[in-house]
Each structure stands twice: as C-alpha cells, then as structure tokens.
Amino acid sequence: MIKIDxxxxxxxxQDAIGSGHKTFNQITFSNExxxxxxxxxxxxxxxxxKPAWRFVDSRLQALRxxxxxxxxxxxxxxxxxx
Numbered sequence: 001m002i003k004i005d006x007x008x009x010x011x012x013x014q015d016a017i018g019s020g021h022k023t024f025n026q027i028t029f030s031n032e033x034x035x036x037x038x039x040x041x042x043x044x045x046x047x048x049x050k051p052a053w054r055f056v057d058s059r060l061q062a063l064r065x066x067x068x069x070x071x072x073x074x075x076x077x078x079x080x081x082x
Contacts, residue, residue, distance in 0.1 A: 004043065009036040009059050010068075014080060017069060022077025028056045 012032035021027045028034065037052035044050050060078070063069045070081050 004040060006040075006055075006059055006062070009033065009040060009055060010063060012036045013056065013059055013063060014068065017078050018080050022079070024057070024060070027060070027078065028053050 012030075012035075013027060016027045016030040016033050019030075021030050028037070033056060034052070037055045040055045041050065041052040060069070064071065067081055069078055071078055
C-alpha cells in the first residue's frame with residue numbers, strides 16, 4: 001500500500017471553498033485542486049486505478065469528518081467551518 005500525503009490537496013480544497021467554489025465540480029476543476037489531484041493520480045500508479053476526482057471526493061469527506069468543512073445544501077454547497 002502506498003502512503004500518500006494529502007496535505008497539499010486538503011489545503012487546495014479548503015482554499016477553493018474559501019474563494020467561493022461551492023459545488024463538487026467547481027472545487028474539483030479549480031486550478032490548484034485539479035493539479036494536486038492529478039499529481040496524486042499519477043503517484044497512485046496506473047492512471048485508471050483511481051481517477052483524480054476520487055481523491056477530491058475522499059478528501060472532501062475526510063475534511064468534513066474532521067470538522068474543517070461542511071456541506072450545507074444543494075443550493076449552498078460546501079463551506080469552511082469556523
């Protein structure tokens with residue numbers, strides 16, 4: 001099993017949310033998040049084994065469970081918890 005450091009992706013996700021990206025697609029395709037998730041996809045191994053968007057999805061849930069972010073509703077999307 002590969003040990004992966006998600007620090008940069010987590011920070012990029014929080015930055016994206018903080019700068020107004022609220023939906024999954026807006027967050028996933030923001031510049032820094034897209035770059036970091038692609039780098040993790042390549043580090044993971046075969047590109048098709050875990051697509052870049054899966055890293056974003058799993059990190060959104062990890063950040064939510066940690067209490068750093070919250071999903072409010074479909075209309076309001078993700079937000080930073082203060």
